[in-house]
Amino acid sequence: MTDRLPPTGGPAARDEASVVGSPDLALVYETGVDVKERSQWAYARMRFFRHRLAVASLVVLVVIGLVGLFAPQVAPYGYDDIRLEDATRSPTLDGWHLFGTDQLGRDYLSRVVFGIRTSLWVAVFVALVSTALGTTVGALAGYYGGRVDNLLMRFTDLILTLPGLAVLLTASVFFGSGDPLKIGVILALLFWTAVARIVRGLFLSLREKEFVEAAKAAGASDLRIIVRHMLPNCVGPIIVNTTLVVAAAILVEAALSFLGFGIQPPNAALGKLISEGQSEGFELWWLVTFPGLVIVVIALCINFVGDGLRDAFDPTQRRVRA
Structure with a gap:
């Protein structure tokens, strides 16, 4: 969709440009060029791709x-060959060792490649389940408020x-360890609280906005207001x-x-590979070093991507770099 701006340099155009505070916008009004409207997602994408470390x-x-996804095809050997x-x-x-x-x-x-697949699967599963659970709890608490919010x-x-490590160890013993799905469920049930508090805070501020009041006046259901009107404004932080x-x-x-x-x-799991290799001490140093390096690289890259997304969705919170 394109809008044709009036080719005028009159007082109205100058006043509007001064409100925005951009000399480029004043030039646009004077020349009358076509300007394409960009969505919030388009601007967020532009800001993210300017974050070189996040893109890398x-x-x-x-x-x-x-x-990890194509581990059987990528690994030169089988996991237990x-x-x-x-x-x-x-x-x-x-021998490609x-x-x-x-x-x-x-x-x-090969063992590290197969370990990447399992560890990433568990991590993504935990993130999706905990985000869905936390978003639901936070949205209900923030939207309804009162007793629902308090409860x-x-x-x-x-x-x-609850002490996280103690709960994890107890749950692993009680429900049985070894199955990636069980480990993922246990972790997800402890990781949802942060996003619940974030979404609740956002909903508490959004429910007083005019567009929410207008949706209620139009007869929209609570579910529609939450899903169609309020959640899209919380996507960035989530x-x-x-x-x-x-x-x-x-x-x-x-x-x-x-x-x-x-x-x-x-x-297979990266943590288990480190556990198996640490018994050899410094003699077989590579059994601990390489799985550990892979974990560090993955964690650092995810955090850098998170920084880029934070700057993209909320540039006002961008950290000042020396």
Whole structure:
């Protein structure tokens, strides 16, 4: 959709340009060029792609995600392929053992690739489920307020007061560990509180807006007002929080697997690979180093992407860089 601006340099045009405070806009009014209207998403996309570190991190994450998704096709060997003749080999190009091998001759690059697939699946599952649950709780609390808000927020505060690690360890023992789906559900039930508080705060401010009052006056149902009118105004903060949950879930899942309460064989997991390799100490240093580096790279890239999304959706909150 294009709008033809009037080619005039009169007082009205100058006043409107002065309100916006942009000399470029004044030039547009004087020349009468066609201006295309851009949505909030278009401006957010432009600001995100100006964040070079976030874009580079997104590219790295896409590559890592594709490697994990197509692990059987990408990995040079199977996850449990045993080759005793290649046991305890340090990283080398010979035989494509780029990450070395373990005591049984299993290629560690292949094991890391399969571990990426499982760890990323769990992290994305946790982020989606916790975001959906937290958004629902926060939206209901913020929209209805009163007793509903008080009840839901007190329950949220109760979850926040629980010692996270103790709850995770207890739940892993009680429900059984080893299954990525069970670990994902346990983590999701603890990660939803942050987004619930964020969405509640946004809804408390939005429910007094004129467009919400107009929708109520027009006879729109509560569900329609929440989904069609209010949630779209909360998408930015929700997306940013979701990226941070992915990073946190990867780290927590790795810690649980390292302690022996997370994903267990025959399922692959980066944390479990570190746990298996740490018993060898410095002799087989690559068994701990490479899975750990992959976890660090994934977590850092996700946080950089989150920073880029935060700047894109809310440029007024952009941090001042020295």
